[in-house]
Amino acid sequence: MFERMIEPVLGLPRLVKKAIALALDAGLCVLTVWLAFWLRLGEWISLSGYGWPAALGSVIIALPIFVAFGLYRAVFRYASWDALTSIIQAVFVYGVIYAAVFTAFAVPGVPRTVGVIQPILLLLALAGARAAVRYWLGGRYRRHFRQSVSKNVLIYGAGTAGRQLADAISDSLDTRLVGFIDDNQDLRGSVIRKVGVYGPGQIEEVVDRFDVEEIFLAIPSARQTRRNEILDAIRPTGVGVRTLPGLLDIAQGKVAVSQLRPLDIEDLLGRDPVAPDTRLVERNTAGKVVLVTGAGGSIGSELCRQILSARPRMLLVADMSEYALYAIHKELLGKREGTPGCKTEIVPLLASVCDEERMRRIFSAWRPETIYHAAAYKHVPLVEHNLVEGVRNNVVGTRTCALLAQEFQAESFVLISTDKAVRPTNVMGASKRLAEMQLQALAERRPQTCFSMVRFGNVLGSSGSVVPAFRQQISLGGPVTVTHPEITRYFMTIPEAAQLVLQAGAMARGGDVFVLDMGQPVKIVDLAKRMIELSGLKPFFEGSREGDVEIIFSGLRPGEKLYEELLIGGNPAATSHPRIMVADESFLPHAELTQKLAGLFAALGRQDVESVRRMLMALVPEFSPSSHLMDLVHTEEAKSGLRMNLGQAIP
DSSP: OHHHHHHHHHTSOHHHHHHHHHHHHHHHHHHHHHHHHHHHHSSOOOTTTTTHHHHHHHHHHHHHHHHHTTTTTSOGGGOOHHHHHHHHHHHHHHHHHHHIIIIIIOBTTBOTTHHHHHHHHHHHHHHHHHHHHIIIIIIHHHHHHHHHHOEEEEEEOOSHHHHHHHHHHHTOSSEEEEEEEOSOGGGTTOEETTEEEEOGGGHHHHHHHHTEEEEEEOOTTOOHHHHHHHHHHHGGGOOEEEEOOOHHHHHTTOOSGGGOEEOOTHHHHOOOOOOOOHHHHHHTTTTSEEEEETTTSHHHHHHHHHHHHTOOSEEEEEESOHHHHHHHHHHHHHHHHTSTTOOOEEEEEEOOTTOHHHHHHHHHHHOOSEEEEOOOOOOHHHHHHTHHHHHIIIIIHHHHHHHHHHHTTOSEEEEEEEGGGSSOSSHHHHHHHHHHHHHHHHHHTOOSSEEEEEEEOEEETSTTOHHHHHHHHHHTTOOEEESOTTOEEOEEEHHHHHHHHHHHHHHOOSSEEEEEOOOSOEEHHHHHHHHHHTBTOOEEETTOOSSSEEEEEOOOOTTOOSSOOSOSSSOOEEOSSTTEEEEOOOOOOHHHHHHHHHHHHHHHHHTOHHHHHHHHHHHSTTOOOSSOOOOHHHHHHHHHTOOOOTTSOOO
């Protein structure tokens, strides 16, 4: 009967609930006065006689005090020690006044001891009533709710973080903890928070026994290799996995069910971090004027965050996208305000790196000492379809900024390059290789500016990464599209890539082509399968219906390679950093390259797509296109039989 009353009571309006609470507390005041008389006289009396002043006085004194102390603002079914503290404080004030009236001054017919006994009884009654309501509306409701709609979960890790998470789960209505998994053999068979602790070898057995739907990882200090081993052990169970945030959040006590996040693929592909060399990070940034082009992009924005931490004198953030520039500028301002003692001036600049006049005014006004050139068009199919603009941005934009850096005597210029520049099969890769060659040729002349470039593969979570696309496809129930069963890529997290870029740039001596250690390459189809499985779902392929999310193969896109490489030649030289190497790559001498670039730039000016691609192949001998010419404007013109005379002014 009581359980059937729970939902109607919880559904009452807030004011009605407060009125009921006030009426109940008034009743407790009267009841405890009656009990106080019994304790004093040893017999039950009627309060309608001499006892009514004591009962009425209790209600008149108590209720205003209880309202003032906020006893009716708390939600009773979630009452905690804070609520009990408020009750004690309120009853103490009440007791002083009540005792002053009925003990110190006395009221005819009311024994003086009632003024002392009744407040004590009222405190016990109020605390007991709140506890009963919490049990009835809170505990019993939660148990009833969990039995009907909750999901059973396991926590991997019975340490401090795991126990704090278990405490948080105890207040959750939709989650029920059924056990811990822990590597510590001393904990096996023990009971923590009323549930058992099991070993890693028992995961599948426990999942089946308790019908577990999710496993929460509470192992913030575990190394990446150990996390991967744990995830490999969980994958066969087919349950979803979520993880806690990092150690800092644990230290700050931010352990709650709401802090759990879906397990990103970054948790699988990330590696144990190598502590950065602070001296290298700060060498080209601390106390200097630093310019980041493409500052609103994935790598550019992370470079800005890490550069700001090194406290440059001024940080110039340049991007041609208004929204991207607004977003990173706002974020950097917030980061600066949250960093004690940081006085870096942050300057947002709307600019295209191809606009020489605009970039010249920027260089002239601020004279940046260090430039990180991250501005680039890097989406392979889009550059294939918009060939002229892709080459203009990646080649002309790089040359413009590099020559201005040299003219205004910047100390360092670092180009963010890509593994697609190695034996490119697409225009994007070829344009980035040509950008590298320009810096190599400039460095050969030994200018004051130290030119270098850093080459690496895919970064997880970037605008062009497959990971966000896969995550969205999985959330929609599939299908997940992979271009080819054998396509393989290198992956690195954005923070690690940006950190290594800063350190590599500081090690440069001029003309260096730095190559980052990307770890082991990953098959994209395996990546898709692991993401599906760690979402608690089962992948399947065409022809099989035994699964939840289908993986389909859509075919290689224009200019796409099956495998990416980081080196044109072989045997890169080691550096002082274990994950940074230096490649020995050939290039054209500056005079010869400048002469050939003149023809390329003329073709770009004419929008002559065929000539641009042909010259790109001549300038980058390793460039071997994997598809025919696919520029969208050129293709449409060919279909229509039209060719615009682009040298002619538009009326």
